[in-house]
Structure formats: structure tokens, C-alpha cells
Amino acid sequence: MTGKRKLKCLLILSFCGLLFFGRDAVAQDYVQVYEFPKIEPELTMTSGYGFVFDSGSRRAGKFRYLKDSPTIGVELVAFPIPHRIHFEVDFLNKNDYFVDARYAYKDIILSRWLNNTVYHNLDNITLFDLNSATASPGVDVRDVGSNYWLRMEQNKVFLRLKTPDFPFHVYITGRIVDKRGTVQKRFLGGSGYFNDEVRISQKRDINWDTRDVTVGVNSHLGPLEVDFSHIEKRFDANSDWVMTEAYTATTSTPVRAAGTYPHSLVPDTESSTNTLKVHTTYTGRLAASLTLSKSEHDNRVSGTTTDFLTAAGDLRWMPVTKLTFTFKYRHKDKDVANPSTLQDGYYGLSTNPTSFTGIRPSISLKSDTFSGNMRLRLMKGFTLHSGYTYKKTDRTNAALWDVSPSTTENTFHCSADIKVHKKVKLKGKYKYRHTDSPAYNTQPEDTHEGRVSLALTPTERFMAFFSYDFMRGDSDNIVLVVDSIATGGRDVESNRVFGNLTFIFGDKLALNTGYGYLQSSVEQGHAYGLTAPTQIIYPDVIYDDKAHNISASVDYSPVENVDLKAGINYTQSEGEFSPDNFSVASLSKIEVRETVYTASARIGLPHKWDLGFRYELIDLDNLMENPQNPTYSDGEVHFLLVSLSKKW
Amino acid sequence: MAKRFFILLSVALAVLSLALAGCESLKRAEPIVPVKEYEKMIAGRFDANYVGTGNCLKACHFHDKIRQDFEASTMGAQMSGRTGMPIVDCESCHGPGSLAIEGLTEEGVKADAREGKQTECDYDTFIDIENLPAPALSLICLKCHTANATFNLHNWNAGSHAVNDVSCSDCHKVHAGPDLVVKPRDTFQMCYGCHLDVKAEFSLPNHHPVPEGKITCVDCHDTHSTTEDELLRMDSIKATCTQCHAEKEGPFVFEHAGQTEECISCHHQHGSVNSYMLVQSEPFLCLQCHTGHPHNTGVTFDAEQKAASYTRCTDCHTSIHGTDIPSPGGGGRFIQ
Known part of the structure; x- marks a missing residue:
């Protein structure tokens, strides 16, 4: 058959296909049009006033804007079918509000706008001058009494359009993160050498924007579903992108002349990503998905680039409902290209001598991960899971960074879910991982992890849950950078206990209590100084932290239209670093107690009016008062909200 | 030129035909190849017939609120034949209802109602949803949603929620109202239901403002599963963190090797x-991988220098996430 004939045949077949399927599409016009029910819209409007009283450390109200403010709330849910509208606004103050607006028309238009803000009271850490008689190391505190804060506003929009009568979608998502505020910047001044060090703290105004836009399409291609998307992301540090400081001359080699040089540069960056997703399913028993993603990241200040390639494949096979196998493959390739040298005059810096601006090539990575999991329901109420994962990571330029060029991980896990009785569920889980040549000391060579949990529901009015988690990890011999100093073995340990009890008394009263204990520790050797005889190694230095969290809440409805709630959340946490023979322990110890009390009431009034009260007390108690760092002093915040709402 | 046009046109038409074929198989709601057990699980009993929601609820108004909510939901909107989408109604999930209403008459139901009784259907003939294993329960939803260009379910089947027997209805309360979407600020309470350890972590003195309702679990995690471990929303841990902390993303001329792979080497999420x-607190955190500055030698460091150096390493190594500016001693020491 000639090429022309082949083309003609293909065309005819295609048109036949269209005609065949188009016939059914025409037949659909005879389907009876459904009459949607009439649903009355619901509108709730709330107005109130929030009072804030704070004393001591602003850390107590770290995520609150500590000013009184009127409050407004609106919630609208309307279904003038085929339109569907949801609108929710919660305005607490000018730095704390939330918007969720959704609109849909049939299944043709789906849209959403989400807005939320985070206000963060930041620490002003005091640099403490231990000995003002000596010039180096000295301190230069330029921000005494400054209050630091950060406000992050996040806007997310989503719009999806679908072709009528056919599942072809075009969608666009956008995300804008706007960070503004005044933050503390601590940095090293002087010459930067040990004989001329000045620790400096000062204000820095920030105005950073992150914007990303995703445009994508997806549809069916026969038994396959395909999605393609393109993402553009851009970060702008705007006007305050770099700071400068008058540095003194360095006297050691390489020599840098005295002068004003930049520091704390925040570069503008941009990235673009293309992603292709394909998936298919065969009766639900066999499901497969494939993802290919390629991404390019650029630093618009220095020209450094990073390319990412990600490939992911998933396969699930359920030969019978009792047995499921899942297989996954992941490939990641990160290729970093930083310039080999900086140009002379780069931000006022001289490249003479070149060793001053010598650049160590960054580490690039390639990793491949294979995993397989099995789920077997041996009998009703008894399910077993097990799985194995193999991961290999290869690094370039590893020798320059004193890290392993290749790391291999083998992980095995198994778990059992047992329904001992209709009202008693028991779960057990164990995971073991062996890592050959970890790149960083923080990754143990051998890790054992486990969890046991018990859930009890003896009656519908009482529920209990208990669990214990553990992790043990060790490495035989860790090596510190630089100069490959061996400091012996490293052990890590973690223990966690959780419990939760829920009591329901009749229809009016419910009580919930919870307890959590978290502990983790690391034991390893530390080294100071690079070479003998000045080098000192302290073996078996211990870091340990632990926290107890107790919570209780009660919901009470004494009469119809009256809801009362109260709760307490108490957390005591401590962390300690205990180096033998080295007296900086007190600087590294932390012990904090934080108690949050909450109480709220809602009283229903005639004609769908509601009166609401909400009170919150946050009590921060620093148990390790440190005169060298008054930031972590005690603090209290009281928040009272009184509101009136009307529902239509 | 003409040949190229014909090739392009043919390919376009072939793709369109395939696409329509895919859509048609959807409309018929038939498995590609029938598998008995699968069909039974989804359809319930083969000896029952579909009677339609109208017949199910014709005389019994007990489920009217559920019906109304459902019909106002996204799935309900697809009940219109004009959408060309699968007809989603009560029987789509509960199975065919002819046996359940067998023997019932409108008059009989009304008579019961006059006596204050609710006429019950034979519920045993429906799919036993309450006792279905999680993967089967999810399949009731997935029979449409994996074949409906619902791309947030792209990785669901091999994801950790599905593998660990979490089903769709654990999070989406289909009968709770017309709105199947969990409100963003309510998500953490829902997630805490299973993840008590995470709840305790958010109670620690330094945490992301999730309990305060300022950010949500789904800002970082996609509960429907992704290509990443821990259901991370983005392609890597770093990409997830730099959604908000973009100033630390880089790439930089001088990179911190540890940050190349994981933010969580140093931070607890x-x-x-x-x-x-x-x-871990500084300086222990840094001294796990790095040799400390010399001290106690009688030559270089005195007590003050020790304290200054070992209070917070990042007071001096201020650009620890990476920088484009060389340090006073040359190269990247993250001092500037």
C-alpha cells in the first residue's frame, strides 16, 4: 500500500470513528432533562470586637497581631442551580483575615480564591558582650528595643474550564506570597577573622514576593488520561535585596582590603517546570500512573542554574480484593551549575587574589528509588502489610565537599492491623533501614523504627487510643568536615507516647483528654580545631530534648441553642546539650512551659440571632531565665472576642 | 506541504476518535474488561436492577435532606443528562435498589406514615458499605474519579493513604451536606484524628502556625498522594518549603552541601x-557534621571567644542556606 493510500485509509477510519461515537452523542439529546431542586441560600453575618491584652515577651502571642480590632465574618452558601456559590470571610484585624470564595457553573466552570494571612511576632535576640574590655570578639547592637514582625499574605486562585459533554479540562492556578516586615539581621563585622570579630545585630526591612502560575490541560485519550502543565515561578526580593557593611581589612591570606562590601544578599530567582502525567486503570484492579517533570531554576543575580528531572511511575495490582501489590519507581536528577569564578568587581569585590573568590562546584545528585509493597487481608479483621525499598544516590563533586559520592539505602517494613474484637483494634509497625556510606552524619547507617497502637471503643460513649513510637539509629564511625576527623560512633534515639480519651455523656456533654510525650536524643563525638596538636576530640557528647503535652477540652450544651466550650493545652519542653569539659552548656539549654486556656460560648437568640464569646489566654513561662538572652522571658496574652451574628 | 497537512489532520482526528472512545466507555460506566468480583463489589447484587433515585425516594421522604444536599453538590450537578457525564445518584454508590424496594407500594408507605412509622427498605440488598475493606470502599468513588480526569488522584492508588487502608470517606463525608470539600481551616482537626504525633509536634514552642489556623496541612501535603514521600505537595522537600520560604531556595554560587538534599536535615517541619x-539546638546541630573552631589551646581561643562561637553559629554564618557573596576568608563560609 502506498503512503497516500495509507493516509486515506487512516482518514476514513478516523471519520468512521467520529460518526460512530457522534451517533451516541446525538442520542443523548433525548435524555430527559433533570429538574434541580430549589435550595434556599444561607447567609450568616457576624460582627464583633476583639480585645488583646499582652504583657512581657511578645513570643507568647507569636502568631497574633497584638492590637484591638473590630471583626467581621460573612458566610454565604447559595445554590441557584446550575450555579453554586460559597463565600466565606473572616476578618479579625488588618493583619489577620481569611477569604474562601468558590463559584461553579455545572461542571463547566470551577473556580476558587483562597486568601490567608500569617502575622508573626519575631524575636529580638540580644547579642551579649561577655567581656567589654576586649575588642574582639565584640558586639555591636544597633537594634535595642526593636520589635520585629513579619506578615505573610498568601493568595491562591484556581480556575478550571471543561468542555460541555466531554472531559477535557483547561486549568490555571496562581499563587502569590507577599512577605513584608521588619526582621532582625545578625551578621559578622570587623574583618571576619578571629582577631577582629564584631557580632552585629540590626534591623532589616523586607518586601519579598513569590509568584507562581500553572497552566495545564488534561483529557482522555482512549483508555489513557493525560495531563500536561507548565509552571512559572518567580521570586523578587525587591528594593531591600542586599545589605552593606564597612569591613576592616583582612590581614591573613587571602587579603581583602578594607572597604564597604555587600552581605546578606537575597537573590531574585525564577524557575519554569513542565510536567506530563499519564494514568490508566483497568477495572480498578490494575492502575498505573507515570509522571515526567523537567524544571529549570535560575538565580538572576549570580547566574547560577539548577536543572531538575523527575520521573515517577506507580503501579497497583489487586489480583483479588484480599491482596494488593503496589510498585513505585522514582528517578531524580539535580544538576547544579554555579560559575567557576566570579568576575572582577562583582558587587565591589576584587578577584585579586583569585583564591578569595574561588568557587567550589556544588554537588549534583542522581537518585533512583524502587519500592514494592504488599497488602494481604488474611482474614476479616487481620491485615498484613510489608514492603521493601531500594534507593541509590550518586553525587558529583562529592570529594570536594567531604561527602560520600554514592549512598545506597535498603529499607524493609512490615505492619499488622488486627481487629481483636469489634471494639478493639491493635496495630503494630516495624521498619528497618540500612544505609551504606551516608553522605551526612545526621543519617544513621542502621535505623530501627516501630509503632504499637491500640484503639478501644467499648461503648459509643467512650473511645480510647494509645500508641508508642520508637526509633533507634546508629553509625559505627562518623567523620567530620573539614579534614575528615573521625570521632567514633553516633547513636540516635526517639521515644513517643500518645494517649487520647473521649467521653460522651448524654447529648449535652462531651469530654476529650489527650497526652503526648516526645523525646529524642543524639550521642556523638565532637571535634574542635583542625589539626593536631591543637585538635581536641570530645567523645559521646549528648543532646537530649523532651516534651510533655497535656490537653483537655469539654463541649457542653445545657439547653437548646446554648453551646459552651472550654479547653486547656499545656506543653512543657526542654532541650539540653551537655558537652563534657566545655562550659557552654548553659547557653544551649532551653526549658519552656506554655499553657493555652480557651473558653467560648454561643447563645442562640430569637429570630436567628447568635451571641458569641471567645476567650484565650496564652501563658509562656521560660523556666531557664537567661540574662544573656532576655528575648526568652515570660509573657502573657489575653484575647477576648465578643460577636453578634445573624443568619438568614 | 499537502502531505504534511494530511498527516497532521489524520493524527488529530485519530486522537479525537480515541478521546471520544474513551469518553464513551465512561458514559457506559462499564469496566474495560468485566471482572466478576470487581463488578460485584461495585454493583452489589447481579440479580438486582437499577430503579433510579426517583423510585427509591418516591414515597419515602426520610432521605430527602441527603438527596437535596447531594443534588446540589458537584456530583449531583452531573445528574443532568445534558452534562454527558456519568449519572451519579444513590444507586451509583449503594448499588441497584430494585430488591430493596420490592413489595413496597406508595400507598403502604403513606399508611405507615399515618401511623408514625417509617417504612424501611431491605437495606441488606444494598452494597454493605460499612463493612467493605478500605480499598474496595475507595473503588466506589474511584470507578468514576480515576477515569474522570481527576488528576489530584493521579498517584492515589500507590500512595501511603491508600496503602494504609485510608478510604475516601474517612475524610469526605458524602452525606454531611452539599459541600464535599473540607474547609481549609478545619483540615488540621481532621488530620489530627489519626496523626496524634503531629498534633503533639505542633504544640511545641516553635512550630508552623497550623494550630492557630494560619496555614493548613494541605499547604504542604496533598492528602490524595503525590510522587513524593510523606504526601508532599511539591516535587521535593525543598520545593515544598520554598513555596513560602522562596528566599532560601537558590540556587546559590556558594551552596550549603547539607541543604542540597534536605531542609529537614536541620529543621523539623x-x-x-x-x-x-x-x-537540635545550635551549636550541637552544626557540630554533628562540622569541626568546631579551635579552643582551649591556650593560643587561639579564650573563654569569651568560646562563648561567642558556641552560642549560635548562625550569628556569624548568617547566610547558612547559601549565598552569592564570598566570605572574608575566601570561598563560601556563609559569613556574608
Whole structure:
């Protein structure tokens, strides 16, 4: 058959296909049009006033804007079918509000706008001058009494359009993160050498924007579903992108002349990503998905680039409902290209001598991960899971960074879910991982992890849950950078206990209590100084932290239209670093107690009016008062909200 | 030129035909190849017939609120034949209802109602949803949603929620109202139901503002599963963190090797005892991989220098996430 004939045949077949399927599409016009029910819209409007009283450390109200403010709330849910509208606004103050607006028309238009803000009271850490008689190391505190804060506003929009009568979608998502505020910047001044060090703290105004836009399409291609998307992301540090400081001359080699040089540069960056997703399913028993993603990241200040390639494949096979196998493959390739040298005059810096601006090539990575999991329901109420994962990571330029060029991980896990009785569920889980040549000391060579949990529901009015988690990890011999100093073995340990009890008394009263204990520790050797005889190694230095969290809440409805709630959340946490023979322990110890009390009431009034009260007390108690760092002093915040709402 | 046009046109038409074929198989709601057990699980009993929601609820108004909510939901909107989408109604999930209403008459139901009784259907003939294993329960939803260009379910089947027997209805309360979407600020309470350890981590003195309702679990995690471990929303841990902390993303001329792979080498993502959500306090954190500055030698460091150097390493190594500016001693020491 000639090429022309082949083309003609293909065309005819295609048109036949269209005609065949188009016939059914025409037949659909005879389907009876459904009459949607009439649903009355619901509108709730709330107005109130929030009072804030704070004393001591602003850390107590770290995520609150500590000013009184009127409050407004609106919630609208309307279904003038085929339109569907949801609108929710919660305005607490000018730095704390939330918007969720959704609109849909049939299944043709789906849209959403989400807005939320985070206000963060930041620490002003005091640099403490231990000995003002000596010039180096000295301190230069330029921000005494400054209050630091950060406000992050996040806007997310989503719009999806679908072709009528056919599942072809075009969608666009956008995300804008706007960070503004005044933050503390601590940095090293002087010459930067040990004989001329000045620790400096000062204000820095920030105005950073992150914007990303995703445009994508997806549809069916026969038994396959395909999605393609393109993402553009851009970060702008705007006007305050770099700071400068008058540095003194360095006297050691390489020599840098005295002068004003930049520091704390925040570069503008941009990235673009293309992603292709394909998936298919065969009766639900066999499901497969494939993802290919390629991404390019650029630093618009220095020209450094990073390319990412990600490939992911998933396969699930359920030969019978009792047995499921899942297989996954992941490939990641990160290729970093930083310039080999900086140009002379780069931000006022001289490249003479070149060793001053010598650049160590960054580490690039390639990793491949294979995993397989099995789920077997041996009998009703008894399910077993097990799985194995193999991961290999290869690094370039590893020798320059004193890290392993290749790391291999083998992980095995198994778990059992047992329904001992209709009202008693028991779960057990164990995971073991062996890592050959970890790149960083923080990754143990051998890790054992486990969890046991018990859930009890003896009656519908009482529920209990208990669990214990553990992790043990060790490495035989860790090596510190630089100069490959061996400091012996490293052990890590973690223990966690959780419990939760829920009591329901009749229809009016419910009580919930919870307890959590978290502990983790690391034991390893530390080294100071690079070479003998000045080098000192302290073996078996211990870091340990632990926290107890107790919570209780009660919901009470004494009469119809009256809801009362109260709760307490108490957390005591401590962390300690205990180096033998080295007296900086007190600087590294932390012990904090934080108690949050909450109480709220809602009283229903005639004609769908509601009166609401909400009170919150946050009590921060620093148990390790440190005169060298008054930031972590005690603090209290009281928040009272009184509101009136009307529902239509 | 003409040949190229014909090739392009043919390919376009072939793709369109395939696409329509895919859509048609959807409309018929038939498995590609029938598998008995699968069909039974989804359809319930083969000896029952579909009677339609109208017949199910014709005389019994007990489920009217559920019906109304459902019909106002996204799935309900697809009940219109004009959408060309699968007809989603009560029987789509509960199975065919002819046996359940067998023997019932409108008059009989009304008579019961006059006596204050609710006429019950034979519920045993429906799919036993309450006792279905999680994967089967999810399949009731997935029979449409994996074949409906619902791309947030792209990785669901091999994801950790599905593998660990979490089903769709654990999070989406289909009968709770017309709105199947969990409100963003309510998600953490829902997630805490299973993840008590995470709840405790968010109670630690330094945490992301999730309990305060300022950010949500789904800002970082996609509960429907992704290509990443821990259901991370983005392609890597770093990409997830730099959604908000983009100033630390880079790439930089001088990179911190540890940050090349994981932010969580140094930070705990939910909460920590330590400032800046560090997994250990400074200087211990840094001294796990790095040799400390010399001290106690009688030559270089005195007590003050020790204290200054070992309070917070990042007071001096201020650009620890990476920088484009060389340090006073040359190269990247993250001092500038």
C-alpha cells in the first residue's frame, strides 16, 4: 500500500470513528432533562470586637497581631442551580483575615480564591558582650528595643474550564506570597577573622514576593488520561535585596582590603517546570500512573542554574480484593551549575587574589528509588502489610565537599492491623533501614523504627487510643568536615507516647483528654580545631530534648441553642546539650512551659440571632531565665472576642 | 506541504476518535474488561436492577435532606443528562435498589406514615458499605474519579493513604451536606484524628502556625498522594518549603552541601523545642557534621571567644542556606 493510500485509509477510519461515537452523542439529546431542586441560600453575618491584652515577651502571642480590632465574618452558601456559590470571610484585624470564595457553573466552570494571612511576632535576640574590655570578639547592637514582625499574605486562585459533554479540562492556578516586615539581621563585622570579630545585630526591612502560575490541560485519550502543565515561578526580593557593611581589612591570606562590601544578599530567582502525567486503570484492579517533570531554576543575580528531572511511575495490582501489590519507581536528577569564578568587581569585590573568590562546584545528585509493597487481608479483621525499598544516590563533586559520592539505602517494613474484637483494634509497625556510606552524619547507617497502637471503643460513649513510637539509629564511625576527623560512633534515639480519651455523656456533654510525650536524643563525638596538636576530640557528647503535652477540652450544651466550650493545652519542653569539659552548656539549654486556656460560648437568640464569646489566654513561662538572652522571658496574652451574628 | 497537512489532520482526528472512545466507555460506566468480583463489589447484587433515585425516594421522604444536599453538590450537578457525564445518584454508590424496594407500594408507605412509622427498605440488598475493606470502599468513588480526569488522584492508588487502608470517606463525608470539600481551616482537626504525633509536634514552642489556623496541612501535603514521600505537595522537600520560604531556595554560587538534599536535615517541619524549628539546638546541630573552631589551646581561643562561637553559629554564618557573596576568608563560609 502506498503512503497516500495509507493516509486515506487512516482518514476514513478516523471519520468512521467520529460518526460512530457522534451517533451516541446525538442520542443523548433525548435524555430527559433533570429538574434541580430549589435550595434556599444561607447567609450568616457576624460582627464583633476583639480585645488583646499582652504583657512581657511578645513570643507568647507569636502568631497574633497584638492590637484591638473590630471583626467581621460573612458566610454565604447559595445554590441557584446550575450555579453554586460559597463565600466565606473572616476578618479579625488588618493583619489577620481569611477569604474562601468558590463559584461553579455545572461542571463547566470551577473556580476558587483562597486568601490567608500569617502575622508573626519575631524575636529580638540580644547579642551579649561577655567581656567589654576586649575588642574582639565584640558586639555591636544597633537594634535595642526593636520589635520585629513579619506578615505573610498568601493568595491562591484556581480556575478550571471543561468542555460541555466531554472531559477535557483547561486549568490555571496562581499563587502569590507577599512577605513584608521588619526582621532582625545578625551578621559578622570587623574583618571576619578571629582577631577582629564584631557580632552585629540590626534591623532589616523586607518586601519579598513569590509568584507562581500553572497552566495545564488534561483529557482522555482512549483508555489513557493525560495531563500536561507548565509552571512559572518567580521570586523578587525587591528594593531591600542586599545589605552593606564597612569591613576592616583582612590581614591573613587571602587579603581583602578594607572597604564597604555587600552581605546578606537575597537573590531574585525564577524557575519554569513542565510536567506530563499519564494514568490508566483497568477495572480498578490494575492502575498505573507515570509522571515526567523537567524544571529549570535560575538565580538572576549570580547566574547560577539548577536543572531538575523527575520521573515517577506507580503501579497497583489487586489480583483479588484480599491482596494488593503496589510498585513505585522514582528517578531524580539535580544538576547544579554555579560559575567557576566570579568576575572582577562583582558587587565591589576584587578577584585579586583569585583564591578569595574561588568557587567550589556544588554537588549534583542522581537518585533512583524502587519500592514494592504488599497488602494481604488474611482474614476479616487481620491485615498484613510489608514492603521493601531500594534507593541509590550518586553525587558529583562529592570529594570536594567531604561527602560520600554514592549512598545506597535498603529499607524493609512490615505492619499488622488486627481487629481483636469489634471494639478493639491493635496495630503494630516495624521498619528497618540500612544505609551504606551516608553522605551526612545526621543519617544513621542502621535505623530501627516501630509503632504499637491500640484503639478501644467499648461503648459509643467512650473511645480510647494509645500508641508508642520508637526509633533507634546508629553509625559505627562518623567523620567530620573539614579534614575528615573521625570521632567514633553516633547513636540516635526517639521515644513517643500518645494517649487520647473521649467521653460522651448524654447529648449535652462531651469530654476529650489527650497526652503526648516526645523525646529524642543524639550521642556523638565532637571535634574542635583542625589539626593536631591543637585538635581536641570530645567523645559521646549528648543532646537530649523532651516534651510533655497535656490537653483537655469539654463541649457542653445545657439547653437548646446554648453551646459552651472550654479547653486547656499545656506543653512543657526542654532541650539540653551537655558537652563534657566545655562550659557552654548553659547557653544551649532551653526549658519552656506554655499553657493555652480557651473558653467560648454561643447563645442562640430569637429570630436567628447568635451571641458569641471567645476567650484565650496564652501563658509562656521560660523556666531557664537567661540574662544573656532576655528575648526568652515570660509573657502573657489575653484575647477576648465578643460577636453578634445573624443568619438568614 | 499537502502531505504534511494530511498527516497532521489524520493524527488529530485519530486522537479525537480515541478521546471520544474513551469518553464513551465512561458514559457506559462499564469496566474495560468485566471482572466478576470487581463488578460485584461495585454493583452489589447481579440479580438486582437499577430503579433510579426517583423510585427509591418516591414515597419515602426520610432521605430527602441527603438527596437535596447531594443534588446540589458537584456530583449531583452531573445528574443532568445534558452534562454527558456519568449519572451519579444513590444507586451509583449503594448499588441497584430494585430488591430493596420490592413489595413496597406508595400507598403502604403513606399508611405507615399515618401511623408514625417509617417504612424501611431491605437495606441488606444494598452494597454493605460499612463493612467493605478500605480499598474496595475507595473503588466506589474511584470507578468514576480515576477515569474522570481527576488528576489530584493521579498517584492515589500507590500512595501511603491508600496503602494504609485510608478510604475516601474517612475524610469526605458524602452525606454531611452539599459541600464535599473540607474547609481549609478545619483540615488540621481532621488530620489530627489519626496523626496524634503531629498534633503533639505542633504544640511545641516553635512550630508552623497550623494550630492557630494560619496555614493548613494541605499547604504542604496533598492528602490524595503525590510522587513524593510523606504526601508532599511539591516535587521535593525543598520545593515544598520554598513555596513560602522562596528566599532560601537558590540556587546559590556558594551552596550549603547539607541543604542540597534536605531542609529537614536541620529543621523539623512541624515543630521543635528549639528556635527556628531546629532538630537540635545550635551549636550541637552544626557540630554533628562540622569541626568546631579551635579552643582551649591556650593560643587561639579564650573563654569569651568560646562563648561567642558556641552560642549560635548562625550569628556569624548568617547566610547558612547559601549565598552569592564570598566570605572574608575566601570561598563560601556563609559569613556574608
